[in-house]
Amino acid sequence: xxxxxxxxxxxxxxILLGGIMIVPLMWAVHYNEPLRYFLVPIAVTLLSxxxxxxxxxxxxxxxxxxxxxxxxxxxxxLSSVFGCLPYLVSNTLPTFADAYFETxxxxxxxxxxxxxxxxxxxxxxxxxxSLTHWLGGMGIIVLFVAVFPFLGVGGRYLLRSxxxxxxxxxxxxxxxxxxxxxxxxxxxxxxVQTTLLMFGGMDxxxxxxxxxxxxxxxxxxxxxxxxxAYGSAYIEWVIIVFMLMAGTNFSLYYSLIKKRxxxxxxxxxxxxxxxxxxxxxxxxxxxxxxxxxxPSVSEGIRTAAFQVAxxxxxxxxxxxxxxxxPAMLKVMLVTFMFIGGCAGSxxxxxxxxxxxxxxxxxxxxxxxxANPGAVTTVKISGVKVERHxxxxxxxxxxxxxxVFIVAVFLISMRDVDLITAVTSVAATLWNIxxxxxxxxxxxxxxxxxxxxxxxxxxxxxxxRLELFTIAVLFAPSFWRK
Amino acid sequence: xxxxxxxxxxxGSHMAEILDRKGYRLSVVDxxxxxxxxxxxxxxxxxxxxxxMNRDVLISAEVENADLVLCVTNQDAENILGAMLxxxxxxxxxxxxxxxxxxxxxxxxxxxxxxxxxxxxSPEVLxxxxxxxxxxxxxxxxxxxxxxxxxGLREHTVPSDSDMIGIPFKDLDIGSKILITAVFxxxxxxxxxxxxxxxxxxxxxxxxxxxxxxxxxxxxxxxPTPKRRVxxxxxxxxxxxxxxxxxxxxxxxxxxxxxxxxxxxxSEMLExxxxxxxxxxxADFLLQSGIAESDAFIAASDQDxxxxxxxxxxxxxxxxxTVAVVEQASFVPVARRLGVHAAMSPRxxxxxxxxxxxxxxxxxxxxxLSEHEVDVLEVHVRADDKIxxxxxxxxxxxxxxVIAAIVRGDDVVVPHGEDTINENDIVIVFTLSKNLxxxxxxx
Numbered sequence: 038x039x040x041x042x043x044x045x046x047x048x049x050x051x052i053l054l055g056g057i058m059i060v061p062l063m064w065a066v067h068y069n070e071p072l073r074y075f076l077v078p079i080a081v082t083l084l085s086x087x088x089x090x091x092x093x094x095x096x097x098x099x100x101x102x103x104x105x106x107x108x109x110x111x112x113x114x115l116s117s118v119f120g121c122l123p124y125l126v127s128n129t130l131p132t133f134a135d136a137y138f139e140t141x142x143x144x145x146x147x148x149x150x151x152x153x154x155x156x157x158x159x160x161x162x163x164x165x166x167s168l169t170h171w172l173g174g175m176g177i178i179v180l181f182v183a184v185f186p187f188l189g190v191g192g193r194y195l196l197r198s199x200x201x202x203x204x205x206x207x208x209x210x211x212x213x214x215x216x217x218x219x220x221x222x223x224x225x226x227x228x229v230q231t232t233l234l235m236f237g238g239m240d241x242x243x244x245x246x247x248x249x250x251x252x253x254x255x256x257x258x259x260x261x262x263x264x265x266a267y268g269s270a271y272i273e274w275v276i277i278v279f280m281l282m283a284g285t286n287f288s289l290y291y292s293l294i295k296k297r298x299x300x301x302x303x304x305x306x307x308x309x310x311x312x313x314x315x316x317x318x319x320x321x322x323x324x325x326x327x328x329x330x331x332p333s334v335s336e337g338i339r340t341a342a343f344q345v346a347x348x349x350x351x352x353x354x355x356x357x358x359x360x361x362x363p364a365m366l367k368v369m370l371v372t373f374m375f376i377g378g379c380a381g382s383x384x385x386x387x388x389x390x391x392x393x394x395x396x397x398x399x400x401x402x403x404x405x406x407a408n409p410g411a412v413t414t415v416k417i418s419g420v421k422v423e424r425h426x427x428x429x430x431x432x433x434x435x436x437x438x439x440v441f442i443v444a445v446f447l448i449s450m451r452d453v454d455l456i457t458a459v460t461s462v463a464a465t466l467w468n469i470x471x472x473x474x475x476x477x478x479x480x481x482x483x484x485x486x487x488x489x490x491x492x493x494x495x496x497x498x499x500x501r502l503e504l505f506t507i508a509v510l511f512a513p514s515f516w517r518k
Numbered sequence: 519x520x521x522x523x524x525x526x527x528x529x530g531s532h533m534a535e536i537l538d539r540k541g542y543r544l545s546v547v548d549x550x551x552x553x554x555x556x557x558x559x560x561x562x563x564x565x566x567x568x569x570x571m572n573r574d575v576l577i578s579a580e581v582e583n584a585d586l587v588l589c590v591t592n593q594d595a596e597n598i599l600g601a602m603l604x605x606x607x608x609x610x611x612x613x614x615x616x617x618x619x620x621x622x623x624x625x626x627x628x629x630x631x632x633x634x635x636x637x638x639x640s641p642e643v644l645x646x647x648x649x650x651x652x653x654x655x656x657x658x659x660x661x662x663x664x665x666x667x668x669x670g671l672r673e674h675t676v677p678s679d680s681d682m683i684g685i686p687f688k689d690l691d692i693g694s695k696i697l698i699t700a701v702f703x704x705x706x707x708x709x710x711x712x713x714x715x716x717x718x719x720x721x722x723x724x725x726x727x728x729x730x731x732x733x734x735x736x737x738x739x740x741x742p743t744p745k746r747r748v749x750x751x752x753x754x755x756x757x758x759x760x761x762x763x764x765x766x767x768x769x770x771x772x773x774x775x776x777x778x779x780x781x782x783x784x785s786e787m788l789e790x791x792x793x794x795x796x797x798x799x800x801a802d803f804l805l806q807s808g809i810a811e812s813d814a815f816i817a818a819s820d821q822d823x824x825x826x827x828x829x830x831x832x833x834x835x836x837x838x839x840t841v842a843v844v845e846q847a848s849f850v851p852v853a854r855r856l857g858v859h860a861a862m863s864p865r866x867x868x869x870x871x872x873x874x875x876x877x878x879x880x881x882x883x884x885x886x887l888s889e890h891e892v893d894v895l896e897v898h899v900r901a902d903d904k905i906x907x908x909x910x911x912x913x914x915x916x917x918x919x920v921i922a923a924i925v926r927g928d929d930v931v932v933p934h935g936e937d938t939i940n941e942n943d944i945v946i947v948f949t950l951s952k953n954l955x956x957x958x959x960x961x
Contacts, residue, residue: 211543
């Protein structure tokens with residue numbers, strides 16, 4: 038491990054982070070809020086970045102996978118450590134545990150909050166809260182690779198560890214071009230959704246914050262009652278559509294631009310993802326209408342589609358307290374938490390493609406047991422899935438289950454009920470936000486103790502970086518020369 | 519510049535590394551997912567898994583926008599068909615690799631251009647040609663001629679007892695007509711300046727007017743003895759091709775091959791060459807075949823390690839020139855340091871040939887020397903170049919770059935600080951490969 042080059046890159050990374058904080062500063066100017074809320078964090082972040090960079094500016098050598106993992110893992114932790122400064126300086130969240138939890142929840146696009154009265158918070162801080170979503174959604178490291186092309190091949194390792202999915206799509210020859218194209222698509226979608234929300238009656242500030250929350254599949258709102266506060270069918274449908282779009286592989290949008298319809302329409306993962314959404318929405322609609330939880334069928338469809346899309350894409354916006362839903366629907370929603378969005382999207386979860394691979398692998402094992410001597414191949418869209426891909430998916434699945442069980446065990450020691458323990462871990466590990474019971478749609482994580490908050494914050498980080506990136510940091514052999 | 523490489527094998531990987539270093543945007547396509555991924559971890563290239571004979575692959579590789587398409591899979595037919603397809607789709611320059619020489623009649627042959635392929639290269643044939651050239655021009659380990667033969671380049675080795683060791687080049691009396699342009703020491707390349715001096719066992723390149731370069735060689739003690747007896751180990755494509763070329767120029771050739779079946783085939787192909795069935799790693803057998811009396815021993819089997827060991831045995835027993843063919847480019851400096859007189863990598867030879875085909879018209883890459891760190895360029899100076907009329911010492915040259923010679927009409931000038939570059943000059947530039955773009959900007 039070449040720690041010096043890692044620190045050098047991280048120094049530059051902090052300078053970029055400090056620079057980005059100028060955006061919420063401008064909102065502070067706009068709303069006449071105290072400038073020190075952001076001037077202090079900017080100064081601290083920039084100075085730390087410059088200091089680290091100057092100390093290690095002479096470091097040289099290439100970024101290999103090890104260094105790549107270290108940069109991504111430490112880069113995310115550092116962005117939360119420095120990104121929580123505005124909460125501390127503005128006294129929105131006075132303790133480090135709370136501020137760190139909120140920032141990590143932002144960057145990992147989880148949307149789990151410890152804030153009790155969001156509407157009373159300074160606007161510039163709220164903007165930063167939503168901006169962390171937006172940055173973390175497409176990936177702060179991806180942005181870094183796009184802006185600083187000097188990383189060369191090393192940039193590819195960084196991108197691989199941050200863009201989710203078992204198989205990487207390189208849509209452009211050079212890695213920095215791929216990173217830039219992803220950000221351009223992302224910015225394009227942001228502009229479209231912000232405009233649409235403004236037509237629905239939101240002002241620029243709220244449209245931007247909610248767009249950030251939607252496209253990053255985050256879930257932070259500027260209202261205490263989340264999207265439900267607006268009571269507008271138009272806004273809800275816009276957000277449903279954009280949540281689904283954010284949960285789709287972004288490289289598919291590139292194929293659309295390039296007019297490669299077949300690539301788009303024949304994508305197995307997209308089809309399965311949309312089928313799950315449709316099936317889930319229909320089941321939920323029938324169930325809530327049958328149980329009389331909604332006044333009309335049209336509202337039933339909208340409410341069902343919104344919660345299903347929100348949980349499946351791991352966004353976490355709510356328009357109703359789904360904790361009141363029948364048990365069967367709650368089980369379905371928790372299952373959807375594990376599935377998540379598509380590979381190469383901003384969504385969390387295991388990713389639909391991995392579920393497909395695991396399912397087909399399971400079927401092929403059953404076929405083999407039933408027919409001794411059978412030779413099977415796991416295929417997706419007629420293309421063979423390589424053995425090492427299956428192995429890495431299985432590895433991730435096993436690791437996810439282990440982390441999940443250990444985390445649930447640790448949380449359940451802190452005097453909470455079983456459903457709260459299970460769903461708080463599921464909702465943070467898979468970057469959704471709201472769970473059930475005490476962490477349900479209308480509650481938040483404020484009541485938890487410091488230990489639980491740190492534990493869940495790191496669950497979010499592991500989920501966002503798909504576990505292995507963080508897990509390797511704990512391997513002793515990783516740090517050896 | 520955008521380049522698509524079909525085939526992530528030995529040649530493809532090597533070309534990808536060179537082109538990446540030269541600032542090309544790259545896509546690499548191969549059926550074998552593992553080799554594509556491995557390559558993408560080494561160079562900044564988009565990996566695409568699939569075959570050249572696939573519509574979706576050709577579309578996602580954006581072949582139509584490519585400035586260069588290299589078809590270097592291990593299937594000749596795929597390469598040739600793929601190159602033709604790419605050209606049809608709009609690729610600017612397409613180059614195919616062919617193992618067999620069915621489509622290549624010689625260097626000047628242009629038959630392939632009639633069906634749209636800019637160049638067909640066979641690493642095996644190119645390597646055989648290269649070795650043949652060395653055997654026919656004895657006494658030096660590398661020789662090149664530029665500007666229609668007016669400028670010569672030779673590689674020499676500094677003997678450990680040479681009186682030139684330790685003297686700074688500015689005080690060295692080598693005449694003003696030749697220039698020491700590159701020194702290789704312990705695997706490192708140095709583009710020398712006036713204060714550089716030789717150490718024992720350095721390799722170096724000199725450039726100058728052809729006669730002077732040859733004169734220097736004689737004075738340096740490289741007495742050229744014509745090669746009469748050559749032994750080749752390995753009945754491979756390279757070995758057989760080389761034997762054919764050498765026997766055509768009247769040199770007595772013996773070819774050693776361990777496999778009896780192959781021996782029969784080769785003896786059918788060749789006219790005068792004596793084919794011997796035995797192992798190139800067997801010292802006794804080699805001695806019986808006469809390596810001690812041979813003028814050159816070329817190890818060209820399909821095993822790099824065998825070639826190096828076999829060439830070392832030959833060196834040990836007194837063969838006056840030994841050449842090992844190694845596929846792995848990284849073995850070249852290793853083999854030389856072990857004591858093999860010269861190592862030849864078909865891949866490097868192919869790479870240098872490809873580079874020549876793709877530079878802008880006015881700049882020709884003449885050679886990529888010694889593990890491709892050094893480029894030799896031939897630049898045709900135009901009236902509107904910013905270099906015109908400036909004194910050389912006033913130029914801000916990129917690091918490790920030397921203007922080795924200026925060809926002006928029929929004259930060759932070995933330049934000094936006071937010289938200027940004029941319109942219509944042909945300038946020969948030596949530079950480390952990583953500075954190539956800086957050099958292009960100089961003009």
